[in-house]
Amino acid sequence: MGSTRAVTKAVIPAAGLGTRFLPATKSQPKEMLPIVDKPAIQYVIEEAVRAGLTDILVVTGRGKRAIEDHFDRNFELEYYLEQQAKHDLLKEVQQTSEMADIHYIRQRDPLGLGHAVSVAREHVGDEPFAVLLGDDIMVDDSQLLRSMIDTHARYGRSALALKRVPQAEISAYGCVEPEPVHDGLVQVRSIVEKPAPEVAPSDLAVIGRYVFTPEIFDALDRITPGAGGELQLTDAIGLLLDTQTVYGCVFEDGRYDIGQKVDFLRANIELALDRDDLGGDVAEVLRRIVRERGLLDG
Ligand code: UTP
Numbered sequence: 374m375g376s377t378r379a380v381t382k383a384v385i386p387a388a389g390l391g392t393r394f395l396p397a398t399k400s401q402p403k404e405m406l407p408i409v410d411k412p413a414i415q416y417v418i419e420e421a422v423r424a425g426l427t428d429i430l431v432v433t434g435r436g437k438r439a440i441e442d443h444f445d446r447n448f449e450l451e452y453y454l455e456q457q458a459k460h461d462l463l464k465e466v467q468q469t470s471e472m473a474d475i476h477y478i479r480q481r482d483p484l485g486l487g488h489a490v491s492v493a494r495e496h497v498g499d500e501p502f503a504v505l506l507g508d509d510i511m512v513d514d515s516q517l518l519r520s521m522i523d524t525h526a527r528y529g530r531s532a533l534a535l536k537r538v539p540q541a542e543i544s545a546y547g548c549v550e551p552e553p554v555h556d557g558l559v560q561v562r563s564i565v566e567k568p569a570p571e572v573a574p575s576d577l578a579v580i581g582r583y584v585f586t587p588e589i590f591d592a593l594d595r596i597t598p599g600a601g602g603e604l605q606l607t608d609a610i611g612l613l614l615d616t617q618t619v620y621g622c623v624f625e626d627g628r629y630d631i632g633q634k635v636d637f638l639r640a641n642i643e644l645a646l647d648r649d650d651l652g653g654d655v656a657e658v659l660r661r662i663v664r665e666r667g668l669l670d671g
């Protein structure tokens with residue numbers, strides 16, 4: 374058993390360049406791209422808050438001011454909405470700035486996800502903490518994150534989110550060699566970043582949710598540039614495995630990688646379909662598109 378201090382802090386890396394989403398991300402962060410009518414990172418912060426994490430540190434970089442502004446007050450807008458008696462919108466805008474205790478830190482250069490997490494060290498201190506990637510959204514009512522926090526509470530060790538992906542796609546992810554513990558929980562034997570499908574140890578991909586013991590920071594101090602020349606979080610997890618057990622919580626549904634164009638569009642369509650105020654109209658639009666373009670044929 375390790376430390377069982379409660380997890381209260383979340384670190385949200387959002388300093389990447391988002392090159393897969395250019396030109397949209399040239400001057401705006403991909404984490405601010407709207408999914409229906411809410412920026413992706415707001416879904417992520419809401420997920421953290423629902424799981425009981427009230428101290429949020431967002432790791433930002435150059436050109437990411439829009440994130441800070443979004444979670445700040447906007448008095449001019451609030452005044453306008455008040456004058457126009459748009460009370461629902463006013464409430465929504467105010468809630469965004471009151472959601473949690475949100476802090477910001479800059480990663481001066483986008484040297485990789487491992488480096489982004491390491492800049493959170495001073496803020497996090499000697500406590501367990503969660504990491505939620507700002508471009509990965511989960512629509513599972515925070516169930517996965519809660520189960521990871523529970524795993525930490527039970528074993529006092531780190532927990533990674535894992536999802537089965539088609540073998541051909543595993544080279545886009547960190548991949549683990551698992552040892553089953555019980556349904557939905559594995560122990561991580563080893564981990565490798567972006568393996569070729571033929572040498573991947575499994576089809577279990579590491580997805581953007583983590584709960585770490587503070588020892589991950591010592592491991593982050595020791596890594597050197599890995600896959601893609603970046604300081605990889607995966608490599609630090611590999612080093613952590615030398616001294617501590619790491620668990621993996623396997624989940625099935627409810628995740629969108631909005632840094633990927635097709636997944637971004639899927640997120641927008643599915644989340645709009647789920648909305649009471651939009652679902653019917655969006656379903657009608659989709660039916661018409663499918664009909665007019667003959668998309669069911671062949
Ligand atoms: P990604 O690899 O998906 O983000 O990192 P990226 O580098 O912005 O994307 P592409 O590949 O160029 O399109 C996952 C998360 O980690 C953050 C990103 O902002 C994203 O939320 N990240 C990545 C950092 O904060 N710093 C980095 O140096 C790299």
